[in-house]
Amino acid sequence: MKLSHYESKPLNALGKVAWSREEDDIWQRLISRQLSCIEGKACHEYLEGLSMLNLSEDHVPQLTDINKVLDKATGWQLEPVPALIDFDRFFALLASKRFPVATFLRSVADLDYLQEPDYFHEIFGHCAMLTHKAFADFTQLYGQLGVKATKAERVYLARLYWFTVEFGLIESSGHRSLYGGGILSSPAETDYAYSSHVPLRKKLDVVDVMRTPYRIDILQPVYFYLESLDALYELQQLDLMACVHRAMSLGLHPPCYREKIA
Ligand SMILES: [Fe+2]
Numbered sequence: 520m521k522l523s524h525y526e527s528k529p530l531n532a533l534g535k536v537a538w539s540r541e542e543d544d545i546w547q548r549l550i551s552r553q554l555s556c557i558e559g560k561a562c563h564e565y566l567e568g569l570s571m572l573n574l575s576e577d578h579v580p581q582l583t584d585i586n587k588v589l590d591k592a593t594g595w596q597l598e599p600v601p602a603l604i605d606f607d608r609f610f611a612l613l614a615s616k617r618f619p620v621a622t623f624l625r626s627v628a629d630l631d632y633l634q635e636p637d638y639f640h641e642i643f644g645h646c647a648m649l650t651h652k653a654f655a656d657f658t659q660l661y662g663q664l665g666v667k668a669t670k671a672e673r674v675y676l677a678r679l680y681w682f683t684v685e686f687g688l689i690e691s692s693g694h695r696s697l698y699g700g701g702i703l704s705s706p707a708e709t710d711y712a713y714s715s716h717v718p719l720r721k722k723l724d725v726v727d728v729m730r731t732p733y734r735i736d737i738l739q740p741v742y743f744y745l746e747s748l749d750a751l752y753e754l755q756q757l758d759l760m761a762c763v764h765r766a767m768s769l770g771l772h773p774p775c776y777r778e779k780i781a
Pocket of ligand 1: 636640641644645685700701
C-alpha cells in the first residue's frame with residue numbers, strides 16, 4: 520500500500536473534527552471554485568443531492584450533519600477512516616452502506632490537484648450522488664461483489680467503479696452531464712470531461728469497461744457514458760462476476776495513454 524503524507528484528523532466524542540481556521544479557508548476556496556465550475560455540467564441528480572446536503576461554504580462540514588441527510592435519503596453513512604485503507608475494508612464498508620471518508624483536507628500547495636482522495640473529494644465529489652437510490656444501490660452491490668472477489672477479479676471490478684462512480688458521464692439526445700465524483704471534485708477534469716474534444720467518450724458496456732486500463736494520475740483519455748442513471752439499475756441485473764470472467768478471458772485493451780515511467 521502506498522504511503523500518504525497526510526493523516527486523518529481525530530473525531531471527538533460527538534463525532535466531530537476540530538477543523539482549523541486554515542482548513543475552513545481551504546474548504547471555502549475549494550467549494551466556491553468548484554460550485555461555479557460544475558454549473559451547467561453536473562447532472563440534475565447530483566445537483567438535487569447537493570441541495571439536500573446544503574454543505575456549508577464558509578467552514579468544513581461535519582460528517583454528522585451529512586450523515587443525517589444520507590440516512591434519510593438512502594440509509595447510507597459516512598465512515599471516518601485513516602488516509603489509506605486496504606481493499607478488504609473498503610469493500611466491506613461499501614457492502615454495509617458505509618462510505619469511507621478520510622478526515623484530512625489537502626494543503627494550499629495541493630489545492631489544484633491531489634492524487635489521493637481527501638475530504639473535499641469524498642464530500643463534494645461523492646455525497647450528493649449517495650442520496651440517489653440507483654447510484655447508492657449500485658455502490659453497495661460493488662462492495663458486496665468485491666468482498667467475495669479474488670484479488671485478480673477485484674482489479675477488473677475496480678475498472679467498473681472507476682469509470683462509473685469516479686469518472687462517469689451521462690449522455691442522451693446530444694446532452695451531456697457529469698456524475699463521477701473524480702470529475703466533479705476537480706476543476707480541470709470537470710472542464711475536460713465535459714468540453715474537450717480530446718478524450719474518447721464511449722457508451723458504457725460492462726465488459727468493455729472492465730477491459731479498459733486507466734491511470735489515476737492523468738486527465739482520463741477515455742470516459743464511458745450512461746444514457747441515464749436508471750441504467751445503473753440495469754447494470755445491477757447483470758451477472759457482473761460473469762462479466763469479470765469474460766473480461767479476464769478476453770484480456771485488456773491496449774492503453775490509450777503513455778505508460779508512466781517509474
Ligand atoms: Fe472517489
